[in-house]
Amino acid sequence: MISREEALDVYQQMRTIRSFEEKLDALVKVGRLPGFLHLYVGQEAVAVGVCAHLNERDIVNSTHRGHGHCIAKGVDLKGMMAELFGRRTGICNGKGGSMHIADVNLGMLGANGIVGAGVPLTVGAALTAETKGTGGVAVAFFGDGATNQGQFHEGLNLAGAWKLPAVFVLENNGYGEATPIEFATAVGDLSVRASAYGIRSLVADGMDFFDVFEKAGQAIEHARNGEGPTLLECRTYRFLGHFVGDPMGYRSEAEQDDWKSRDPLETFLAKALELGLVREDALKRIDEQVAAEIEAAVEAAEAAPYPEPSDVLTDVYVEG
């Protein structure tokens, strides 16, 4: 269980992700923000529930839907916003954008435009942790769609064979882009895929922070203790489209409403209030603080300079 102080941090992170993503959605729709964005609304409990166990030695690999993982890993909001606006002050100097947002200094090894590609990278990060004895663990976030990719299968097999300190967090939101998972595989319970590689699996309710936190804690402790990798399936749902501008049409209003009735922020709050972990007035202060921080990040980003055209040539190779 978490302390009162931790409960406020959890709420602040989940609220920040939600508000950050909703702000981006609005900015794209009025034409203020360029690019190709995949938003994390609805899945906040997963990123926050897993990253709550991580420290700076630990490495995270993310997906095309990566803002939530960045925020939960502690990446600077202003730097993220400036990156999304393509500015020189962005966390990647404007070279990466939404799909490659990263901060390697914080162990955030990047969002990734290739579905499943973060899995072998995570195996490599776990190999570094094990070989150098850093005590760190490596965590891959990926969706249900990635579990049909070769990189997922080869990565899990290797992590199992080498018993590496890795956790593979499968965020099963039911859809690979527009296609339902049951159209994509005959395997009904995706967590069973772990057994093919001799590694442990756990299933969490991805809409419930407390459940994700508990199961992720077990998986990460297992990895840190040298007991090998775990596949942690978190059953969740994305409340918005696959990308901003997704015309949808592949899922019913009733299905969406059903999942939205289990909103991870509301689910967390109800339980935290019941347990006496948080108080209404403190939550309100956090809401205001988060909103102000996001506004400030947008203002700073829009005022920031663009990269120089000549910057296209820099940072291809390590110089000197």
Added chain:
Amino acid sequence: MARRLSFKDAINEALFIAMRADADVIVMGEDVAGGGGRKDQGIEDAWGGPFGTTKGLIGEFGPKRVRDTPISEMGFVGAAVGAAATGLRPVAELMFIDFLGVALDPLLNQAAKMRYMFGGKARVPLTLRTNVGAGNRAASQHSQALYGFTVAIPGLKTVIPSTPADAKGLLLSAIRDDSPVIFCESKSLMNSEGEVPEGDYEIPIGEAAVLREGSDVTLVGMGSTVHTALAAAETLAADGVHADVIDLRSLYPMDETTILESLAKTGRVVVVDEATPHCGMAADIASLCADKGFDSLDAPVKKVTAPHTPVPFSPVLEDAFMPSADDVVVAVHEQLGWNA
């Protein structure tokens, strides 16, 4: 002091030196130990790689730093990239460059782009050793010279030595380079021998070598075709035609200056490459000469390459596929107008 060593032993020596000097250097790939380290069966060492280039490493550095991988190229190349980005200096072995087809994403979209995408914050000091080329009767899927693919990817460097001494020095440079380097080893040269200096030395990436000097024609080779070019130069010399022979060594970055300086002297360039002719080194060098050396050209640039076909199996066919010294001599004769 230099001794005679085989190409594969020179590579082996470079790996020992790099691993002794830096505990972050690890070796991983299919059969790099080959089951070595099975002390329960009394096995200290086994294959040491399909050509023996990693022989003995498991004994000195142990199974944590010398890792046999499953036959799972996408998985272990991706893991090598992830390890490189987080603090190790992996030397991964892609047994044959033909397997690029199942290992490409970690190189193309991850290793090559991380530094750029992340605004210069990432380093990916990966070395990918891989066998290239024909001549071993290994047919279409184990004989290709696909380095043109990796040269075309911004963010990767690609090198290909032609002598044991360069193999050692270039491999040490590649391992210590903070950018990903594709290190190509020509299968047909593995057992070739040459003088190799003792100790730790580096051959800089990006510098070609001039192996023979002449004033009439420039022959540019890489890997195995350096030897084809040298053989052709010997034949040409008998007829009074004297060739500069350039060993490219580094394919990207490429030493344009050495090629253009030689062209300015000779007025003629023949590129000898065992890769197929399109979108490759020969085409790039011909383009370089037309673009930046046009005024020096006394004859069209000639590309002596493999044909636009897969590599065949039958020895008769494979020999016909490979560019030969005779092909080079014919190309030079054409430039001189001797075949008219």
